[in-house]
Each structure stands twice: as structure tokens, then as C-alpha cells.
Amino acid sequence: MVNIKEVAKRANTSIATVSRVINNSSNVKEETRQKVLKAIKELNYQPLTRQPVVRENQFIGLVVPDVSNPFFGKMARGLADAAGKFGYSIILCNIDGICGGEDDYLLDLIENRVDGVIYASSHRIREVIKRAKQKKVPLVMLDREIKYTDINTVTIDNNYGAFLATEHLISLGHKKIAFIGGPKNFQISEQRRIGYEKALEKYGLSYDEELVYAGIFTMESGFKAMKRLLEDKKNFSALIAANDLMAIGAINCLSQHGISVPDDVSVVGFDDISIASTMEPKLTTVAYPIERISERSLELLMKQISNEDVSPEKITLFPKLAVRGSTKSLKE
Amino acid sequence: MVNIKEVAKRANTSIATVSRVINNSSNVKEETRQKVLKAIKELNYQPLTRQPVVRENQFIGLVVPDVSNPFFGKMARGLADAAGKFGYSIILCNIDGICGGEDDYLLDLIENRVDGVIYASSHRIREVIKRAKQKKVPLVMLDREIKYTDINTVTIDNNYGAFLATEHLISLGHKKIAFIGGPKNFQISEQRRIGYEKALEKYGLSYDEELVYAGIFTMESGFKAMKRLLEDKKNFSALIAANDLMAIGAINCLSQHGISVPDDVSVVGFDDISIASTMEPKLTTVAYPIERISERSLELLMKQISNEDVSPEKITLFPKLAVRGSTKSLKE
DNA sequence: TGGAAAAATGAAAAAGTTTTCATAAATAGC
């Protein structure tokens, strides 16, 4: 191990001076200081410093597919605020495979630089769980259920959310309710579709497959799905979209066809992203309860950070319906 | 300063044993180990460990008002990707005064936990600059010019952007071009308005104050401004909005009035947030060149991280016009 | 330019930590 003595020798000065340089003490000539720093660098000397026994970074890694998506943007905001309350900062990782970032970097980050991880992406999920367990890094899965794995999870009840949305429309007198879902292989797409189906069933309405379209959670796909609904001359007075972006796309399409929301068609979205409440008409939507979700996630993480033997939990929260201007009683 | 001797005394054991516990040496009874750890905790003893002279956190703080705003979401994504290329991670701070977070926390973060800061908020800006200078924390201002201060700055030429947008509409034959600006006390609002004015001037069109409205950068304010334009029965065939959200709000308003974009009115936005290219019609917009901005910002920061005496620079980038479906030649 | 004050430095003392070594306690093997 390189020590201060060797550094002093190489810098051609005394041990005391090197010590002063390292500790930023006063009274060292700039020239000498530079010589010492050079020697330190050359010998790769690592001085001793005081450190807590258990080094807490006070950092939490947040892994999302893409913050520029308003949904994950809202999530990041909520989690950053919640983390702040516990004195933690959020390290943001976008992992959707678009940015070619080296993946090992993600694993290194998780293992060495953060006190815990909130994971809201699907990328390399099994591997991340495995490594986190090995290295005892606290981990909370957001919005993804991993079957047959004991891991902290916070989800919302998507079935219930869609059920609520459908029930709301039914209570307004709607009987023909279209549904624009997400990709079939997404858990949440299917859960939301099922909630819609169950509500129809409960109120004795028939589930009509011809009114169900699949989008891919983008505005564009919502627009296109609605366009097809109109072109196919489907008969409907209300629409549920599996997320707000698709709802907005659908509304745009309706507007362009001279169909008024909510006068002619009522629309319910899902997520309550920030623009949902600033658009016109304001969007009725199933509000993803980001504040409660953030709080619970942080609590789970904190528990595990302070005591690594705490056993994982699975928390399911219930969304609420934010009733706004895009839904209205069916006109007679 | 608490030392190992005191810990030994409190744990009722010898200095050597405490040292062994700290260094995870072999041959310490679990019972003794626990006693020592307890004493360490109680006395808050911080052992000495080897550390590189210049401790690089490999973290960069990104301060924005609110990531849930799609504009800042896009910015965060771009910067996170760029930082990743340099081996750095982004620590996300939302500072818009909504979350009551303790402000000292922000200053502590900046001073002690990151290698550099990218600041894209207006909150406490003078103070942050002052402290960063004192503590020699590399700092880059994004999108804010701080007059009479030598500080790294990356901005886009807003005048030029608005000029481009206006020129584009004029080249399509539009002569009556409305403008929805931002709050008057924002630098960028005024710059964008001036660019619009200059372009009109250049092409011999008159600047008509009656076609200029002020919004607050939200969808809602764009909607309302357009509503007033229509109610006031203003004569215009094109619109420039000072950001995309207001452009979208305005388009929604037009749609609801049965006015087609782009057939009846052409619309240009500003920023190119992610939804601009996934809505229908796709929005023609002045593209905030986030990739180039991110790269330049990181380069400035890296320079200053590796050599603290590097002098600050001010970089201005030129936006490009992303011509999409929301603009069209004026019909005869 | 002379001399007082401030800055810079190294030797050595002091302080803090790790390692060695001798020894005691616990465990295993027979």
C-alpha cells in the first residue's frame, strides 16, 4: 500500500507538507501543492478519510422506460417528492433500449451506488431481481407483478379502475361503450379490459368484441383506433381508453369529425397525466394515485434499507375516478 | 473526534478487537462483534478508510421545475442519455416550490453530492450560482441567461426559432398570423415574440397587436387564447404558439369549432415535445434541439469537472423547424 | 534597503490504527 511517506519522497518534500496538502491546510505554496498532487496521482495514493461504518448514499435509483412519456414523468415527479421527505434523492435511469447505454452500468449502479431501487420498467427485470437479491439491495417493483417471486411490489388495481370507469359511464345511461386497450401482452392492458368486461356483465350489458380495439398507449394509436371505429360505423356513445394519451388521440379524432366530447360521445381515460386536467374538455380519467403509490413505495424501501431482514410485501392500491368534463349523461 | 480507543472502552473490549470488527477480520465472536457495532453506532464513530484524493461521485444534479411537464420530461431524458455516455448518472430535482422540500437540502446536494449541476429552473437562481462559485461546483445554466455573470450557459436562439416559424408560414402564403405567447416576464416569451415580429417586418407584413395573445404555457391557456381569438372574430389563417402545449390547446379549440387544422388554419408550436409527433395532425414545431443541447451541456460540465480553472462559455444553438402536418399552403 | 510580519517547511512528537504475538478459552478427537 502506497503511503504518505512515499508520496513525500517522490514530491521531494516532507511528510508534514503532504499531509497539509491532503487536508487542505493553510500555508502550502501553490507550486509545492502541485508537486504533491502530481506525486499522489502518479503513485495513485489514496489517503485515509473518516467514513460512517454503514455508508448510506441517500440515493434511490428510479428505473423507468422513458421520462419523456408524461405518465412516467408524473411518476418520477411523485417519487422524487416522496423521496425528498425521507432525505433521499432520485437517480433517474431511462431504460427502454432506445439509448444504447451499456447495461452493465445499470447493474453497477444498482449494486454499488444507491441504497434502494424502484423499478418501473420491464427491461431485464428477472436479472435485476436476481442481482438485487444477491447483493441485498432493497428493491420495489412498481406496477409490475412478478409471479412466484417474493419481492416488494406496489400496484394499483387495474381491474377495479376499469370497472369504476365503466360503471360511471353506465350510470350516465351509456349502453354502447367502446374500449381502446393496450398491447395484448401487457398485464395492465388485459386487466383493464377485464374490468371493463366485468362491469358490463354486472349491469347486464353485453360485451361486444366489435367495440374493442387495441392500441399501443400512444396518442397516435388512440387516434387510429377511433378512426377505425368511425369508419366501421360502429354504434357507441362512450369510450374508455386504457390510458390518457390514447384517450386524447381519440378525442382529437372525434373533434375532427365534428363529433363533440362530451355532447355526442363521452370519453374516460386512464392515468390522470398532467395534461388530462389542463386540456379542454378536461378529461374524466381513472387517476393513478401517484402520491399514495410513491409514499408506499418509499416506505417499503425505507423499511428494507434500515433492516435488511424485513420480509417483502405486496401492496395494491385502489385508483379513484376523477370525473371531469369529458363525460356526460347520454342524451335521450 | 471519537476514536477507536473510546469505542473499545465502551464495548468493554480491546482496541485490537474493535479494529478487527471494523476491518472484517476473522476470529471475532459474533457476540463481541455486536457489542462493538453497538458502541460504534452509539458514539457515531467514523473509521478511516482509503479514498481517492478527488472523489468523483459520477453524479450530475439536474434541476428542473417539474419533470411531469412533457417539456422538462424530454429534457431530462436527453440529459440522462448524454450523461450516461460520459459514465455519469442524473440526480433529479424538481424545484417549482410546489413540493415543500427543504431548500437547504438542494444546496447540500449541490455542494456535496454531485460533481456538477445542470440548472434549468429559475428558483433561487442567484443564490445557487453564488454557492456553486464559492464551492467550485461546476454549473451549467440551461435555457436561462443570467446577465452580467460569467457562467456556463447553453441556450437556443429563440428569436431565430420564432423567425423560422413565421417565415415558414409566410412562405406558405399566410399573411394574417396570430401569436400566442408566454408570460411577459419570461425571457423566452419575449424573445419568441420578437422573432415573430421581425419576420413579419422582413417580409413587409404589419405586426398587428390584436393578433397577439399571452398564455402561460399550459394547454388550457392555449385553448382560452384561441377561444378569445375566435370570439373576437379576428381574421387569421395561421397561428404560432410559444410552446407545443399551448399549440395543442389551441388546436383542440379550433377542432371543437369545426375549424380544420391545417385546412383552415395552420399551426406551429415550439419545443417539439414527444406528443407533438404522435398527435393528429402531427404538429409542425420549432424543435428544441435537446440532443445537441444535452451534449454541449455535458461537455461544458465535463471540462469543468476535470479542470476547475477552465473558463465558462456561453453556447447558443439554433433550433430547426420540424415541418409536419399542422401547416399547409393558404388556400386561395 | 532593513526589518517586522506572514508564509512555508521539516523534524519530531503526538495521535490513531493495524498487526503481531503470546496466551487464554473453547472445541474436537480419541
Next chain:
DNA sequence: GCTATTTATGAAAACTTTTTCATTTTTCCA
């Protein structure tokens, strides 16, 4: 149950770093 071996421990030696203190060098000012 008795020795041999491993485990556990403290005193002291060895090592590392910081601090003190005396001395030299530089700077500042009349």
C-alpha cells in the same frame, strides 16, 4: 476426560498520519 487444535482476545509493537514547534524563506511596508 485429556490432549491437540482452533478460535478469541489483549498488550504491545509497528505503522500511518496529523499536529506541534522551531526554523527558514518570502513578502510587505516604511
